[in-house]
Amino acid sequence: MTTADHIRNFSIIAHIDHGKSTLADRVLELTHTIADRDMVEQVLDSMDIERERGITIKSQAVRVMYDASDGQTYQFNLIDTPGHVDFTYEVSRSLAACEGAVLVVDSTQGVEAQTVANALMAMNANLEIIPLINKIDLPAADVERVRHEIEEGLAIPADEAILASGKTGQGIDELLEAVVARIPAPKGDADAPLSALIFDSYFDAYRGVVALIRVVDGAISAGMRIRFMATDVLAQVEEVGVRRPANEPMESLGVGEVGYLITGLKDPADVKVGDTVTLAKGGVTTPLPGYREVKPMVFTGIFPLDGDQYADLRDALDKLTLNDPALIYEPETSHALGFGFRVGFLGLLHMEVVKERLEREFSLDLLATAPSVEYHIYRTNGEMLTIHSPQDMPDAASIEHIEEPYLTATVLIPPDYVGAVMDLSVARRGTFETMQYLSTTTVEMKWSIPLSELIMDYFDQLKSRTKGYASLDYEFSDYKPSQLVKLDILLSGKAVDALSFIVHKDKAYATGNVLAQKLKAIIPRQLFEVPIQAAVGGRVLARTTVKARRKDVLAKCYGGDISRKRKLLEKQKAGKKRMKNIGNVEVPQEAFMAILKVDE
């Protein structure tokens, strides 16, 4: 066992796409952790979607042994963290397991919003930060500018920043030496009762829940009786070990060590990220700081296109939640869409990834409704109702007031785009908070903005209005009262529940109008006229009509045409299968997402 003074626990943090995973690959290569033949791009990103999108969703912890230039061998525990704002809490727990962090900044992009957010989190966690300027092999690399941004914007001395390229391997040796020299060894009391932090967990079909832990005090070994403090669950340690990156059982994990823990527990809800593991008897009484319940922020209805897939969808969600406890779902019934689920996510990326996995890994054809947030409805009778779906909105007369979640959004942009961000954010009911120049080329703006507005395409709009320069980070601030109403969409005079959404009173008229027009463009002409109306509480705000289709016939049909025409009919039919029949109206799937596009 390596003594604590030869252990270095660190994380690599970066804005998305700044090359974090590739850098981690080079570290594993240089320390011969993975044989060359087993090397695949981005080893630590274990899911297909992670690899394809180049993002990390789950944390990883890999132990590598490094023979330093001082002649001694060090145990490095490299903790790879999720690189997206949806997973801020998971990142904070991973960082709490470390003493240091390598802050990767793309030399062609410079400091971006998540660079700032992640650096701040690392500072809050009291980590030693080693700045690393990456991708210096690219012609567009501007090391001096980036160095300046790191110093000005983040107040991190950057004269000793490591210049590296994950692609060519340049600077990796220097990085490994810096980890030894600059990151402190973990401190802990080997004789104290066990106290270990869970910073992630995943589900193994054979072993049950596998927790990734960092031992703070004491030691943990197989056979020990332990307690998960937040959930107050008792268990016996079946196995502990380290990941290289394959699991390698060990007799025990001591102070400062990072590894995995298997207890045979089958329910992921028992093993929560941020919880403290201690001894069942004679354990610590105060858990490690920082634990909180993870709460989904964004909700959407997910329905199988083919009602027969309902049970398959439920099974698939069941399986996904094993590895993703932040995902929650409950059955939802829609008059328009039938049986499905209301699913809660940490954020929009999380939502996209889950929907994609459901469709890809479980071969489901799904229809998702527009995302919603959690509203607090204060009723005249004094009770407070929490709703996740516009469908659940009670009658307006019974509502005293409504509160909705607000975020603090941090936007980083070149100064030229301040006006554009102002425009967009004010239109999205944002309240300006602060603005500061991080450098002559980067402005940081902070906005208080409703989450419901942010999830409506805000980031895409921000990107397009700033020619891609803007970066965005956000965190939940609080619930605030808003004048909200439920906008209903009626097709052929009947309200379609799956198309309703909650909108600010002042925007209801404009949004209703635009949406009605969008739907008119999306819904194909049918045999009969389809009136589209947008209404609030029975009052029609906007109306338009999809005219009846007057002609659809392949008039010429002789001997040689019969087979061909029949095949054309079959093709037309296949297109219709992708639509949902609501009453007698055929509605394409994109209609349910049309609300996201009202700004275009």
Added chain:
Amino acid sequence: MGAYRALYIHIPFCKQRCGYCDFTTEARAQDDPALDAYLDELLRAVRSASRNGELGSAESIYIGGGTPTHLGHKRLVNLVYTLSLSLNLHDDTEFTVEANPESLTAPLVRDLFALGVNRFSIGVQSFDDRELAALGRVHDAQQARAAVEIVRERCENISLDLMCGIPLQTPGSWEQSLATALATGVNHVSVYPLSIEEGTPLVGFAVDEDIQATMMEDAAAMLGAAGLERYEVASYARPGFACRHNTAYWTGLAYLGLGKGAHGMRMTAEGRERLVDGAVQELLTFPEAAAEDLMLGMRRAQGVSLEQVAAASTLLPNMQQAFEQALDRGLVRVSNGRYQPTDLGWLNGNELYSTIWDARS
């Protein structure tokens, strides 16, 4: 074999390919030896079919294209002569030759008529010169009128093809074309709304289905008022002049196709086979064939009888419901014990046909 009730012969040559055309045809000069070679091959196929006893029961013959008259007098007469020797022609046999105005001559009509051809289908498309030019037709309106005159001297069974929704066409010019067609005194008119096929020069022209719908309605009204009844979605005729060959296609009769790319259909122990160039392309099971018959039946004004639908239900358990659904949606009505297409069912035929075809299983 020998059960073919209809014979189709394909002539895949034209003077020039039209802008909307995606048929099996190619532009060739009339003195191109390829035309002679093709004709030789075709005559061999006719003789061989004759030896196999496949031609004896044909009640309709249709020489189509392409442009059959582009073969020229000698070759076309040669073909029809060879056919007349092999076929069991009698007074009731319908023998159609497709013709384009630019290559139709009085001597040709005279000789073909003498050999048994008793119906001419003339590709007029429009009586407006600008529209004809826009379609890439090689004739003008005057030639079209003259062609009808020539044929009328010998034969009263003449059909004209007209197209609506074509470039440059206006509601007024469409009415004018219809009026001119009626003035020629023909007994049969086919009305085709233009459809744009991939790979043709007209790709990029936006068809306006609303305008086409109005024009189809105008055609039905004008032709109907003049005594040409609509007997199929695109076909109008005075009583007794409905095309029997096309009716064979729509009523599930077996047909033999000879010539390049020609389609045939026959029933076998397995079901309904469709052949192209003599090779089986498709096999429909008996239930599928029954569904196809009902679908094609609903292209016709007389539709299908309630008994026929009920009888098909032993093979097709969902068919009854499909017809009831079409009735609910206003695509068909019941009249004299038959399901017949409504105006909505004519114009939105695809909706009706696919409802029926979907009930095949």
